[in-house]
Amino acid sequence: MYSEKVIDHFTNPRNVGEIENPDGVGEVGNAQCGDIMRITLDVEDNIIKDIKFKTFGCGAAVATSSMITEMVKGKTLEEALEVSNKAVAEALGGLPPIKMHCSNLAADALHAAIKDYLSKQNKV
Amino acid sequence: MKRIYLDHSATTPVDPEVAELMMKYYVEYYGNPSSVHFFGRQVKKALEEAREQVAQLIGAQPSEIIFTSGGTESDNLAIQGTVRARNNKGKHLITTAIEHHAVLDAFKYLAKNGYDLTILPVDEEGIVSVEDVSKAIRPDTILISVMHANNEVGSIQPIAEIGKIARENGVLFHVDAVQSLGKLPIDVVSMNIDLLSISSHKIYGPKGVGALYVRRGVKISPLVFGGSQERKLRSGTENAPGIIGFGKACELAGLRMEEENKKLYYLRDKLIDGILKKIPQVKLNGPLGDKRLPNNVNVSIKYVEGESLLLSLDMIGVAASSGSACTSGSLDPSHVLLAMGISHEVAHGSLRFSLGRQNTEEDIDFVLQELPKIVDRLRAMSPLYKSDASSV
């Protein structure tokens, strides 16, 4: 039911873990099935220098978390904010319809982490 | 890669002896059992033999066996068929919170359509109380339905005691025995069972076949019309090869049950003990000892999610199942685990292994060696697992 890309990111997830003293933290829960995802960011000159995730969820949740960290690492905050859950799902070669909500989790956690950073910078 | 199948409660492989016999009835003896000619008569005879084999395994008379397309149809025929036939006798129905959806959903449909439904709770081991059943009975109760053994946690229900109470109160008693057939002794007479649903593909028979035992004298209405097969209770040309295969599978199950259970109990307990010992923060779901099906293991592994466990196990060749919300089509966690008072979070990390005929001690050893590694990896990824500080 999962694409090879999903399985690859599930088996070898990129950027797993937690950044110590992060510049931004985003933790979101999934209302649908009760899963949780946490993203920590290091930001320098408006650019995501480092990003790590931890996910309690299904294979799709782990894979989308991993994929989104890979997609936004090195990007500006504006570019990162433009990454949608659909784009993540597409980059993974698609997700089963019932698993689309898991990709929301990844995008939401990323957005929450960026917002957290911005609010700390008093830019919001 | 060696594949290890530990999902026998989902389905089983067809026994080669069964498959060989069935093949003949596809290609050689293909007649319609309702036909008068030689081709038909030949199949009819085998069909009646199968009926005897099925009846024997549950202590019934052959004439009390109605063949169906499987456990789900049997459950529906039992429940809806009883309700249609006893409409004027009352509107109250009793069941438990841990039934298979084939039972629960049939009852919930009736509850929406004018019937009164009592859904009884279970204790933390997943067992319904006889007293609760007894207290729930009203003058207008027409049917009690309780499963023999639960498909998820293997808990065995006090069927004989409930049967006695039902009979004393003149209420019909249906038992979903899909998971217990061939694993636990069943005697419909001494257990006072009026209706019993069973399925072929859980006991090394083919898929798409099952049966409903209907005690002589119990009136139910058919759901399917159009012929006079199966005493008019299940019209349509019989799935003869399937039924004949089911009969053979019942015969083999009866012969092998004792021997096989010895092995299953041993492997089951080895797997349970090993998991509890090797992995911290794990909880066994369901009862121990002989209150549990001989082939069922169900544990909750905290801070990890079931589907991730299943995927990881599948990658090393191990097939299991889970009650996690993420593995269910509805994104709801297992209703059985919730009914046992297990939290949504703990249900999330539930993992079921159901053992079978061809499993060996090496299979269990392999799981016990690999599962802790998988859990470590997933816990390191989990934001809920805090024991070791940021494990990068």
Ligand code: FES
């Ligand atoms: S995280 Fe629960 S279904 Fe994907």
